[in-house]
Amino acid sequence: MSFKSILQDMKGDFGSISRKGFGLRSRSQRVVEDRSTVVVDALKQSCWANMPPELLRDVLMRIEESECTWPPRKNVVSCAGVCRNWREIMKDIVKNPEFSGNLTFPISLKQPGPRGSLIQCFIKRNRSTQTYHLYLSLNQANDDGKFLLAAKKCRRATCTDYIISLNAEDVSKGSSTYIGKLRSNFLGTKFTVYDAQPPNGGALTTKCHSSRPGTMKRVSPRVPAGNYPVSNISYEVNVLGSRGPRRMQCAMNSIPASAMDPGGSAPTQTEFLVSNVDSFSSLAFFRSKSARIDNSQSGTLLTGQNDPMLVLKNKAPRWHEQLQCWCLNFNGRVTVASVKNFQLVASMENGEHENVIIQFGKVGKDAFTMDYQYPLSAFQAFAICLSSFDTKIACE
Amino acid sequence: MSFSKTIMLRNYDGETFVVDEVVAVEPQTIEHMIEDGCANTSIPLPNITSKILSKVIEHCKKHVETPNSNEKDAKADLKSFDFDFVKADQGTLFDLILAVNYLNIKGLLDLIYQTIADMIKGKTPEEEEEMRRVNAWVFSCFVGVTCLYFKSKKI
Numbered sequence: 162m163s164f165k166s167i168l169q170d171m172k173g174d175f176g177s178i179s180r181k182g183f184g185l186r187s188r189s190q191r192v193v194e195d196r197s198t199v200v201v202d203a204l205k206q207s208c209w210a211n212m213p214p215e216l217l218r219d220v221l222m223r224i225e226e227s228e229c230t231w232p233p234r235k236n237v238v239s240c241a242g243v244c245r246n247w248r249e250i251m252k253d254i255v256k257n258p259e260f261s262g263n264l265t266f267p268i269s270l271k272q273p274g275p276r277g278s279l280i281q282c283f284i285k286r287n288r289s290t291q292t293y294h295l296y297l298s299l300n301q302a303n304d305d306g307k308f309l310l311a312a313k314k315c316r317r318a319t320c321t322d323y324i325i326s327l328n329a330e331d332v333s334k335g336s337s338t339y340i341g342k343l344r345s346n347f348l349g350t351k352f353t354v355y356d357a358q359p360p361n362g363g364a365l366t367t368k369c370h371s372s373r374p375g376t377m378k379r380v381s382p383r384v385p386a387g388n389y390p391v392s393n394i395s396y397e398v399n400v401l402g403s404r405g406p407r408r409m410q411c412a413m414n415s416i417p418a419s420a421m422d423p424g425g426s427a428p429t430q431t432e433f434l435v436s437n438v439d440s441f442s443s444l445a446f447f448r449s450k451s452a453r454i455d456n457s458q459s460g461t462l463l464t465g466q467n468d469p470m471l472v473l474k475n476k477a478p479r480w481h482e483q484l485q486c487w488c489l490n491f492n493g494r495v496t497v498a499s500v501k502n503f504q505l506v507a508s509m510e511n512g513e514h515e516n517v518i519i520q521f522g523k524v525g526k527d528a529f530t531m532d533y534q535y536p537l538s539a540f541q542a543f544a545i546c547l548s549s550f551d552t553k554i555a556c557e
Numbered sequence: 558m559s560f561s562k563t564i565m566l567r568n569y570d571g572e573t574f575v576v577d578e579v580v581a582v583e584p585q586t587i588e589h590m591i592e593d594g595c596a597n598t599s600i601p602l603p604n605i606t607s608k609i610l611s612k613v614i615e616h617c618k619k620h621v622e623t624p625n626s627n628e629k630d631a632k633a634d635l636k637s638f639d640f641d642f643v644k645a646d647q648g649t650l651f652d653l654i655l656a657v658n659y660l661n662i663k664g665l666l667d668l669i670y671q672t673i674a675d676m677i678k679g680k681t682p683e684e685e686e687e688m689r690r691v692n693a694w695v696f697s698c699f700v701g702v703t704c705l706y707f708k709s710k711k712i
Contacts, residue, residue: 208651216658216670223674236678 210244218250225254229263231297231307237265257429259535264297267327270309270539271340271356271430279517279532281494282309282539284546286527293550294329295531295543310543312343314551321345323547325540340433342388343544349552354392354544360415360428391415392541394548406487407552409475409503411545413536417468420536421507421514427536471536473505473518494530495522501529501549521546564591565599566614570607573599576614583617584660605656609649613656616642616665643672 212220221240228234241251255265262275274280281298283306291314296306313332315322321344328338341356392415397408420427478487486498495502502522507514519533519542533542564581566574581600582588590600602610623635645653654669 208648212651213655213658216654219670220673220677223670224677227674228678233678240677 207244210246212246214246214250217247218254221247221251222254225251231264231299234263234265241266259427259429264307264309264539268430268432270327271433272538273427273429273536274534274538274542276535279520279534280539282306282531282533282542283524284521284529284531284543286529286550288527292329292332293323293547295539298530309539310340312543312547319347321349321551323544323551325544325547341391341540341544343547343551345548345551350396352394352548352551353390354394354541355388356391356415356540357387357389358430358434359387359389360391360430389415392544394545396548396552406475406478406500409505409549410508411473411505413471413473413541416471416536418471418507418509419468420471421509425536472508474508474513476504476506476513476517491520491522494520494532495524497523497525499523501552503549505545519545521549564596566602566610567599568602568605568607568610572607572610574610574614576618577621580614580617580621583621584613584657584662586659586661602660604659606652609652609656612642612645612649612653613660613662613665617662620664639668643668647676 224240225237228236237251237255241248241255252266255261256263257272258264258269258280259273259275262278262280264270264280283296283298285294285296287293293312293314294308295310295312296308299306308329310325310327311329311332312323312325315324323343323345324332324334324339325341325343326332326336326338327340328336331338333339334342339357341354343352343354345352391413393412395410395412397410399407416427417425419425476489478489480486481488489495489502489504491502491504499522502520504517504520506517516534517532518535519531519537521529521531523529529546531542531546533539537545562578563575564578564587566576566581566587568574578591582591587596587600590596605613619638620635623631643650650669650673654666654673657666657669
């Protein structure tokens with residue numbers, strides 16, 4: 162007796178309904194025969210799909226509260242995949258990572274992390290396939306983890322692209338699991354993070370010039386729905402030259418600086434948009450824009466005229482005289498010294514915050530840890546870390 | 558000689574159940590009906606079948622009869638009774654939860670909620686093994702539910 166058998170029960174109802182019209186399972190167990198030939202959504206007739214919402218809600222809440230960590234949390238995702246009713250209730254019950262600290266659905270990877278605590282992840286690099294896999298840490302030893310995202314490096318003539326996907330087996334721009342990319346310039350000093358969908362969930366498309374269907378250009382179906390620049394990352398040589406650690410700056414076009422204020426909020430996507438023909442009109446618009454990688458322009462584009470964007474800068478390491486090296490306190494999460502290690506803090510008008518928003522560092526030959534929190538999402542954090550892999554200049 | 562007051566419950570099948578008042582008031586709905594003076598003849602429960610109503614009465618009786626003490630034996634006895642009580646087929650459990658919700662019996666409702674939640678979580682070892690083998694997080698047989706899903710990846 163289990164969930165699987167509930168589903169079989171529902172499938173059984175479907176089978177019997179398709180055979181003999183439809184039968185209704187009511188409270189009093191009367192079967193109402195209806196000779197209607199209208200095709201009925203059989204799931205609606207299944208008793209479990211039609212459980213009164215308040216009862217179903219209590220059951221689903223118990224499941225959600227008891228399975229907070231992975232892998233048990235997959236039960237929560239499974240329940241949301243049963244049928245429409247279950248999905249609506251479960252989606253309502255599950256709180257965003259910002260409030261719960263839990264990653265649940267794939268969209269959680271596009272939503273800001275919790276405030277005040279870091280979500281701990283790790284990245285495994287595969288040099289031979291030029292791929293990077295992001296995992297949620299399940300335990301301190303990082304032996305096993307919940308797979309989150311995959312990235313694949315694609316070298317081009319004048320730049321390098323890192324394609325980011327939800328599916329480790331299908332990391333390509335045309336894939337339905339493509340969610341964004343990181344593009345570097347030729348020198349590997351400037352990077353732009355592109356999101357496959359608008360940060361505000363469709364608000365940007367209203368800024369596009371609407372085109373009548375008749376005049377819309379035909380676009381190849383393999384082209385993604387859109388590429389919205391959400392962040393610009395730049396690396397600079399330290400003023401001390403190659404003797405000092407490089408300086409890193411991330412201009413988060415999609416996050417206003419006000420997000421760091423006590424009552425502030427960062428844009429939160431609520432669902433993956435299915436790419437459709439209408440969104441191609443935004444593609445034409447952004448292609449011309451993305452060619453000019455200009456911080457201020459893309460800043461006003463996404464955050465509005467009066468809202469300065471959030472800028473993250475790397476926390477300056479301290480010179481340790483006795484150890485004769487630059488030191489950053491990673492709280493044990495980074496164990497191998499590397500120029501690629503960094504911590505980013507919010508750089509505001511009144512100075513730099515102490516709170517580390519994201520940190521990244523090496524723990525093994527091809528293993529790195531990544532910790533992030535609000536207002537970054539796992540996707541943005543991963544993209545920022547990928548830029549650290551790619552930087553060639555100022556990398557001694 | 559004392560006799561306890563009894564209440565008549567008439568259900569959907571037309572069957573009449575005579576229960577002691579102290580048992581009958583376990584369900585809050587019935588308690589309120591009695592308070593409101595609706596229980597002069599019999600209390601109608603047209604949406605509950607005999608099978609379900611007799612199970613509910615059995616549960617109420619057991620909980621009323623068991624002394625409300627902190628004795629280990631009494632507690633263990635109740636726990637074992639509850640454990641066996643919810644060993645029912647899915648159809649019965651479903652009907653039970655609707656009936657118990659209507660009758661408003663908090664303790665029994667919590668018990669059934671938890672049973673269903675545990676069932677969904679797949680607590681039996683065989684089902685755990687099956688789920689691990691299948692390794693899919695969306696039951697793709699359901700039409701109209703589109704969502705992207707993780708694929709768990711063993712390193």
